[in-house]
Amino acid sequence: MVAIADSVPKPAARFRFILDRRDVLGSLMVGPAILYVLLLVGVPFLMAVYYSLSAYTIYDPSWSFVGLDNFEDVVADPVFRQTLYNTFIFTFGSQLLGLILGKFGALVLLRPFPGRKLVRALVILPWAVPIALATVAWQWMFDSLYSVINWTLIALGVVTRSDAPNWLGTPHLAMLSVIVVNAWRFFPFAIVIFLAGITAIPQDVLDAATVDGAGFWRRNYQIIMPMILPIVAVGLIFGIVFTFTDLSIVFLMTMGGPVGATSVLGFSGFQTGIVSGDVSHGAAISLFMLPVLFVVVVAMLRFIRRREI
Amino acid sequence: MGSGGNKHNRSVTRRSFLKASGAVGLAPVLSAPFVSGALADNTALTIVQWSHFVPAFDTWFDKFAKDWGDKNKIAVTVDHIPVQDVPARAAAEASAQSGHDIFGFNGSGGAHLYRKFFINLADLVKETEKKYGAVSIIGKQLGYNADDGTWSAFPDYYINFPGMYQKSLWDEIGMKPDTWDDVRLGGAKLKAKGKPVGISLGHSNDPSTTWRGLLWSYGASEQDEAGKKIILDSKATVEAVKYVAALYKEAMTPEVLSWNDASNNQYLASGVGSYIINPISAYRTIQQSNKTLADDIFVIEPPRGPVKRIMGAASEFYGIWKFAKNKEAAIEFLKYYRDNWPEAFKASSGYNNPCFANLVPKPMPILSNDPTSTPPTKLAILQDSDKWSAIPGYPGPATPATDEIYYAFILNDMMAKAATGASSAEDAVKEATQRCEAIFKKWARRT
Numbered sequence: 116m117v118a119i120a121d122s123v124p125k126p127a128a129r130f131r132f133i134l135d136r137r138d139v140l141g142s143l144m145v146g147p148a149i150l151y152v153l154l155l156v157g158v159p160f161l162m163a164v165y166y167s168l169s170a171y172t173i174y175d176p177s178w179s180f181v182g183l184d185n186f187e188d189v190v191a192d193p194v195f196r197q198t199l200y201n202t203f204i205f206t207f208g209s210q211l212l213g214l215i216l217g218k219f220g221a222l223v224l225l226r227p228f229p230g231r232k233l234v235r236a237l238v239i240l241p242w243a244v245p246i247a248l249a250t251v252a253w254q255w256m257f258d259s260l261y262s263v264i265n266w267t268l269i270a271l272g273v274v275t276r277s278d279a280p281n282w283l284g285t286p287h288l289a290m291l292s293v294i295v296v297n298a299w300r301f302f303p304f305a306i307v308i309f310l311a312g313i314t315a316i317p318q319d320v321l322d323a324a325t326v327d328g329a330g331f332w333r334r335n336y337q338i339i340m341p342m343i344l345p346i347v348a349v350g351l352i353f354g355i356v357f358t359f360t361d362l363s364i365v366f367l368m369t370m371g372g373p374v375g376a377t378s379v380l381g382f383s384g385f386q387t388g389i390v391s392g393d394v395s396h397g398a399a400i401s402l403f404m405l406p407v408l409f410v411v412v413v414a415m416l417r418f419i420r421r422r423e424i
Numbered sequence: 425m426g427s428g429g430n431k432h433n434r435s436v437t438r439r440s441f442l443k444a445s446g447a448v449g450l451a452p453v454l455s456a457p458f459v460s461g462a463l464a465d466n467t468a469l470t471i472v473q474w475s476h477f478v479p480a481f482d483t484w485f486d487k488f489a490k491d492w493g494d495k496n497k498i499a500v501t502v503d504h505i506p507v508q509d510v511p512a513r514a515a516a517e518a519s520a521q522s523g524h525d526i527f528g529f530n531g532s533g534g535a536h537l538y539r540k541f542f543i544n545l546a547d548l549v550k551e552t553e554k555k556y557g558a559v560s561i562i563g564k565q566l567g568y569n570a571d572d573g574t575w576s577a578f579p580d581y582y583i584n585f586p587g588m589y590q591k592s593l594w595d596e597i598g599m600k601p602d603t604w605d606d607v608r609l610g611g612a613k614l615k616a617k618g619k620p621v622g623i624s625l626g627h628s629n630d631p632s633t634t635w636r637g638l639l640w641s642y643g644a645s646e647q648d649e650a651g652k653k654i655i656l657d658s659k660a661t662v663e664a665v666k667y668v669a670a671l672y673k674e675a676m677t678p679e680v681l682s683w684n685d686a687s688n689n690q691y692l693a694s695g696v697g698s699y700i701i702n703p704i705s706a707y708r709t710i711q712q713s714n715k716t717l718a719d720d721i722f723v724i725e726p727p728r729g730p731v732k733r734i735m736g737a738a739s740e741f742y743g744i745w746k747f748a749k750n751k752e753a754a755i756e757f758l759k760y761y762r763d764n765w766p767e768a769f770k771a772s773s774g775y776n777n778p779c780f781a782n783l784v785p786k787p788m789p790i791l792s793n794d795p796t797s798t799p800p801t802k803l804a805i806l807q808d809s810d811k812w813s814a815i816p817g818y819p820g821p822a823t824p825a826t827d828e829i830y831y832a833f834i835l836n837d838m839m840a841k842a843a844t845g846a847s848s849a850e851d852a853v854k855e856a857t858q859r860c861e862a863i864f865k866k867w868a869r870r871t
Contacts, residue, residue: 172870173515174537174824188866194832194859259679260690284626284682372627373681374837374846390511391828392537393866 166398173392185399194375195383199403202379205294205365206358210351212298217305221313224306242303250367253296257282257368286376289369293377296364301354308350312343345419352415359404380404468499469753472513473528474740475504477705477775484771492760498753514538517745525748526757528580529741535567535577537824542743544574548755552578552762557781560810565822566741566779577741578758581768581776584809585633585735587724588692588707589699590717593619601699604638604667604727611675614698621675622697624683625668625840627833631683633736634701635839636816639664640736641729646829646860651820654864657857660731665842665849672843681840692721701726701735704803708773711796719798725805726812737813740776777809825867834859 133139167186170179189195224235241249256263265279274280282292316339324338362381365371371378371386380403388397471489476482486502493500503524505513510530517523518541529535535542549567553559559568563579589601599610611621624631639645644660647653672680679687689706691697695717700706704723711718726735744754761768765783769776774790786792791803817826829835838856841847847855 170870172824172867173518173541174539174867175870176540188862192859192862254684257682259682259687260694260696281678281682284678284680289682369682370627370684370833372833372836373625374840374844375833385512386831387828389515390831392511392515392824393828393870396866 163398163402166395167402169395171395171398173394181395185395189396189399189403194378195400197375198371198378198380198383198400201290201375201377202359202381202404204290205297205377205379206355208290208294209297209301209358210354212294213301213305213354214347214351216298216302217309220302220306221309224310225313238306239303241299246300246363247367249300250296250364253292253299254283254368257292259284283369284373286373289373289377293364293368296368297358297361300364301358304354305350308347309343312346313339315346316342348415348419352412355411356408359408466750466753467497468501469493469526469750469757470501470503470524471526471528471757472503472505472524473742474507474510474530476772477703478708478772481768481772481776485768488761488764488767489757492757496753496756498750500757521747523745523747525744525750525754527743527745529577529743530738531827531830534827535741535743536569536822537827538743539569539574539576541746542576543746543748543751544576545578545744545755545758546573546575548578548758549575551759552780556762556765556778556783560779560781561818562737562739562810562813562815563779565815565817565820566739568821570821577743578762579779580740580742581772581779582740582810582813582815583703583738583775584777584806584813585630585637585701585703585726585737586806586809587699587701587726588704588721589724590619590692590695590697590720591722592720593617593698601724601727604641604671604729607699607727608667608671608675611671611699615675615677619696619698620677621671621699622680622683622688622691623671623676623701624685624688625672625680625836625843626683626687627836628683628685629738630685630688630702631836631839632816632830632833633738635668635736635835636818637701637726637735637814638668638729639835640734640814640818641727641732642667643729643731645819646835647817647820647826647864649819651817651823651826654857654860656860657853661853662849663730665839665853668839669842669845669849678844681844693717703738704773704775704806708775723803723805733812734814734818735812736818737777737809737815739815774803774806777806777813823867825864828863828867829860832859832863 134143165178168180168182170177170181220238224231224238255261259281262279262282264282265274268274269276269279280288283289320338320342321334324334329338360381362379362385365377365379365382366385369377371382380400384397384401386397387400388394391397469489473485476485482504489500489502492498507530511534513523514527514529514534517527518538527538529538545567549559549563559579560582562582566579567575567577569576587601587607593614594600594610597610597613599606599613601607601610607621614620623634636646639661642660642664644656644658644664646656648655688697688700688702689709692700692702692706693710693713695714707718707721707723710721725733727733742758744751744758748754762783765778766785766789769778769784770789774788774794778784786807787804788807791806793800794803797803815822816830817823820826834856838852841855842849842852846852
């Protein structure tokens with residue numbers, strides 16, 4: 116009889132029982148993250164979509180629906196088309212350069228040498244330094260009057276003062292400059308990704324390839340790269356998404372100049388939507404990123420899944 | 425009656441009491457983000473404005489505001505933010521309907537853009553005009569709404585853009601940069617000596633301001649006097665653009681294409697630049713770093729064009745949000761600030777220029793006799809800078825449309841394209857006109 120009375124579950128025990136269920140615990144744990152994404156990403160995103168379809172400006176915060184008029188205006192602007200093109204060049208140029216630097220950096224850091232741990236820690240610095248500080252430093256390096264890069268080139272006799280590169284004043288060089296700064300920011304992340312991937316490759320696979328006569332390049336391109344491609348693709352998705360939506364480097368270094376040569380979507384959307392107060396057109400410019408990013412991310416995720424199978 | 429009938433039958437259990445008190449306790453926390461910030465607060469006043477280029481002005485202003493607050497038993501808070509953050513901050517405060525009471529705004533069209541968010545300050549402006557003389561053209565451009573006679577803002581000051589030149593260099597060639605032609609011809613001679621002219625063709629405020637001044641001096645402008653129509657595509661504009669192309673080729677170097685607002689200051693300070701157009705901050709900085717060079721740098725009126733002598737200016741105004749918690753104190757503070765404006769003028773070392781005729785009586789302190797300059801009358805010409813200064817939008821009002829044209833750097837690019845040969849002057853003007861018209865058309869639908 117006592118046993119029957121004892122078998123009645125106490126509330127605390129029932130609570131523990133619920134938490135023991137994986138589905139309930141899982142939902143509880145992931146709940147805050149979903150809430151965060153919904154509130155801080157989902158809601159602003161939906162607002163941006165609505166802004167882009169409305170006549171909303173800071174002057175007249177009206178929500179009247181205008182359909183696709185804002186998108187039509189934006190597409191009709193030749194400067195916007197130039198901006199879209201610049202965004203692709205900036206994004207893929209800096210990702211490519213960042214990946215190349217990251218790959219070589221990872222290969223260097225895999226080999227043992229004195230101070231390797233310190234170098235591994237230092238190499239993360241570009242990623243950790245606040246972008247505003249780093250960009251100001253780069254701005255001085257590319258400065259028309261005080262460029263340390265030009266000073267070095269002149270000192271080495273490579274160029275004279277009069278024909279030294281005008282880094283931020285010549286359209287192609289200005290684009291190259293912002294690409295270099297973004298690649299410099301991105302490459303520590305690429306190094307970490309490559310290091311994680313390469314160290315996960317079983318040593319016996321590499322040893323077998325070496326015994327079979329595979330040299331450095333063959334091992335690199337026919338064994339290592341294919342095996343780490345899924346993890347590199349994940350890193351690349353991050354890089355592309357962050358770069359495609361970034362405006363900080365352009366805003367701090369060139370303000371889209373010279374003659375719009377470095378204007379990118381994020382910058383243009385900010386200037387139109389926030390600085391000039393035309394929120395609806397600013398949102399339309401910013402939302403142009405969405406289909407591009409969607410296609411890129413879906414394609415890369417499909418690629419990763421196929422590789423894993 | 426009906427509801428009262430159950431009153432005595434209710435029992436307050438410990439559980440229901442806890443529930444009720446918990447709900448009451450949580451309510452402010454949960455509802456805080458949705459509650460309007462417009463609840464009146466007569467004990468505090470908050471102000472936000474840019475971090476002034478002259479740090480001493482901020483120090484003076486903070487103390488001035490605090491002292492006023494102490495006298496009136498109001499806690500005054502002054503926040504200073506970087507100038508480039510001002511538009512985003514204003515947009516955030518307007519969207520949230522919450523923020524500072526007084527918003528110190530940089531940029532010409534802000535008062536018109538935020539017109540529906542700012543209270544009407546017509547009484548304050550009229551009272552100020554009675555006490556200190558007529559408001560200037562810049563002041564009117566900044567805050568006056570011609571359609572209903574309201575004032576969205578109280579014009580605080582403008583920052584003039586005089587010419588600055590190395591006198592010894594210009595004396596050597598027997599010239600003075602008095603007209604745009606002098607700048608080009610003399611600049612070409614000095615460029616040959618390794619001392620070019622330095623006026624930016626990049627994306628920043630200085631070229632946006634300077635090239636507008638050049639356009640106006642040629643009799644051209646982006647919009648008409650009523651602010652209703654784009655009139656950029658004109659013979660005068662083409663002539664002005666051709667002039668810039670010639671100036672660039674003959675008297676400047678390609679580095680001006682990359683410049684930001686600090687670059688021309690550095691150019692003059694390096695001793696390389698023979699002439700720039702800039703607020704006197706450039707000169708003040710050189711005074712601190714290189715006294716010999718500073719003594720050789722002279723401040724001159726901006727160049728006269730074929731039609732008139734006029735130059736762009738930067739501007740600052742105060743708006744009071746409709747959702748401000750302490751509007752009365754905000755207005756009282758602005759009155760007190762206005763009545764002590766000569767002190768503000770001195771604290772800014774003559775950088776802030778008044779928008780009312782007699783706000784700082786002439787001879788103006790510092791400008792008429794600056795003991796740090798050799799000769800002390802070096803800055804005297806700036807006392808009359810209201811005669812040759814205007815802000816974007818001139819000869820019409822500053823509007824959201826003219827502001828967008830400004831922030832899209834359309835006129836800068838028009839000049840740069842012609843200068844670098846990427847377009848002919850005619851094509852550059854046509855393209856810029858189309859872009860301006862598209863912006864005007866867009867805003868016409870929405871204002």
